[in-house]
Amino acid sequence: MRPMKIVSASEIEEMASAHWPDLVDAAQRSLVALASGQCEAPLRTALPLISGTLLTMPGRLTGMRTALVKLISVVPKNPARGMPNTQGVAVLFDGETGEPLSLLDGRALTAVRTPAVTAAAVRELAGGATHVAVVGSGMQAEWHARVFDAVFHPRRITVASRVPAHGHRLVDVLRTELQAEILAANSIREAVAHADVILCCTSASQAFLEADMLHGGPVKVAAVGAFTPDMAEVAPSVFRESRKAYVDDRDACFHEAGDIIQAIADSALSDGDVVPVGGAGTDNQRVTIFKSVGSAIEDAAVASYLCGSN
Template identity: 25%
Template sequence: MEVIQAEEITKKFSMKETMESIENFYLRKEENYISPDRMHIEDGDNTALLMPAFYGDYYATKLVGVAPENSSKGKDTIHGLMVLYDRKTMEPLFLCDAVAITSLRTGALGGLGMKHLSRQDAETLGIIGTGTQGWSHLESALVARDIKNVHIFNRTEEKAHQFKSKAEKEFPEVTFSVSPVEDLVKQSDIIVTTTTSPTPVLPELNESEWKGKQIVGVGSFRPAMQEISDQVLHMADEVYVDAASAFRESGDMIRAKELRSDLEDSWDLEKLIKNNHQLKSVEGKTIVFKSVGAAIFDLVVVQSIYERLYK
């Protein structure tokens, strides 16, 4: 069984390729897959997640631990391992750092939401939360749209400046600013929330300030977590999800169901991709895309990496 470190994955598999692998899965899949809701085991503020999936010739499982308080200790919030198996024999083929897979697939899901739902001429991105997922959504936004300006907010301002310095070296053609959250929202075409906050991180603004914007929520994955404000959830013109499980797992979407009665027909990412759905006009609209991830997305990504490296 091959063991691959995170650095090798990120060097040899790009965000663009990750987005394409998920698109191709939905466009080409010819057989059913098995992807149960992930198992949550809560230990105080920490969460252990078990995520198995079966598709084609492969079985994969991801075991992840999420410790929100790690950020205050200078440690990564997420740790974990992922294993890819031969589906018929159940022999392990590939063991890798689950954080690298999670980062790629979560960024790719948000990026695909941007590709299908944000303004075609979107140039300004706002990122709330500067951890691993903040970085992966910077990468995917640059794939999805011609982003020229990025506003960054983090509750610990020092981390926002560290993110800015790293981003300026990696993407010198883009202008980065550390901004108050209110300014970030007002000036951004796309706003990404990547925190594990139990309370909304979006500010209360005049409703007109939200028009023409897409909000991509990716941090809330437990019922007790809500990043997107009641104001935005209530007033949003359209609400989309990466998978239906978002309405059961995320506090954002659980709250959205309490605030409105029009979510039964909300489209998921599969419908967006299969129908090549593009909003004709975002002007005057507020669009929400909520992503929680699912085991099948992890399998698709790790399968693509394995086949790239070894087949």
């Protein structure tokens, strides 16, 4: 039996930062697999904790030598304790022998996988980005800004946070790292007013992005923060403008994506308007929406690349 490799958070972050285009390509393969059914990805389970949720996510791409299981805890009260709100591990297994090959820091894997998937979707639907608005100031907002700067080279990235001090703190960090001009907005409306790509990276329980906040278009909206039926970032009015929602995992979105569930309940979308983004091609509508809830298939593709186990 081979010794299991331990891959730390810092190693994941360093490898990802040095190879973003390759990581986005790996994420694209996972989106195509999800769209075509060339994968095994049972719906994730959610176990209530005392003050949070423990998520279990297994998955494997057809033809890939490896399979993955990720365990992630989400505890919203943790920042007040001086701890991250998400923690966990991911285990990469040999698909033939069942050997555990690598143990990866789950929080860092999620941190780099999610924006790689978003970048792959935006590349598929739009091709590029000139002015990016990032709504949020946490881990996902930070890493989305990094990926989009490295992959699309936008002229400007504008950050808005519900807690302005947190937004300004993120802007200070990004200005030391990125090539784009980094601005802090006083409100979400101000941040998105001239953006051609809007990245919603929050844990909002109530939708904040409305159709009247968007410019004449075209504009691509990526909503990545809400992962339960009771969470939402994009209001039904925006879906009514787009008339379609591109998603990473269609079945999971019907069960877990509050944005999608609420838009269907409000008759802004029908079930048939929710389509996989993998292989979708360019969308030239005034408003285009990509909604992701995350999938172990995405984790498996990105982890396999990071561990050299494709």
